[in-house]
Amino acid sequence: MKKTVRLIVTEACSRKCSYCCNNLSTEFACAKRVNIEQFSAVGYDELVISGGEPMLVPTLVETIVRKYRLPTYLYSALYTRECKRMLNNRLFTGISYTLHEKFGLNDRYRFYRLQKDIQEMPWVSARLKIHPSVSHMNLGIVEKIWSRIDRRPFNDDACPLPENEQLFILST
Numbered sequence: 199m200k201k202t203v204r205l206i207v208t209e210a211c212s213r214k215c216s217y218c219c220n221n222l223s224t225e226f227a228c229a230k231r232v233n234i235e236q237f238s239a240v241g242y243d244e245l246v247i248s249g250g251e252p253m254l255v256p257t258l259v260e261t262i263v264r265k266y267r268l269p270t271y272l273y274s275a276l277y278t279r280e281c282k283r284m285l286n287n288r289l290f291t292g293i294s295y296t297l298h299e300k301f302g303l304n305d306r307y308r309f310y311r312l313q314k315d316i317q318e319m320p321w322v323s324a325r326l327k328i329h330p331s332v333s334h335m336n337l338g339i340v341e342k343i344w345s346r347i348d349r350r351p352f353n354d355d356a357c358p359l360p361e362n363e364q365l366f367i368l369s370t
């Protein structure tokens with residue numbers, strides 16, 4: 199069995215990134231589409247919560263994470279109060295946060311809050327990915343809190359799934 203299970207909890211997102219993998223349905227040919235009753239993370243070593251934007255459905259995310267209690271990594275671009283609470287309650291082992299194109303004032307504030315909060319949660323493993331259109335901005339990055347900062351260009355082959363992951367898409 200594959201080591202990691204990656205679950206797209208929602209395909210919905212408030213952003214409209216030009217490079218979004220969700221626009222490339224062929225990229226997810228290997229995915230299994232399931233409903234919440236059919237999904238199981240039993241037998242995997244770790245769980246990755248992805249989207250769309252998972253923080254649009256925080257209650258669903260919390261229900262799934264609490265059910266399996268696996269090392270869990272969140273992929274998000276929307277830092278919210280619910281996300282902070284879940285990080286604080288150690289429901290996530292780590293967060294992979296992306297600063298996307300069309301980065302606005304709200305995004306800047308959320309990023310400020312995230313960095314501030316993570317400094318008080320040393321147990322959180324945090325990775326940052328920055329879109330090239332954002333990387334020239336003065337973001338006030340606190341380098342020491344990020345285990346990895348990825349400034350590489352976003353490209354067309356950014357979507358394929360790592361080999362040891364099983365991908366599920368949750369039907370709503």
Ligand code: SF4
Nearest residue numbers: 211213214215218250
């Ligand atoms: S934030 Fe992610 S899911 Fe949302 S549109 Fe951008 S790439 Fe797609």
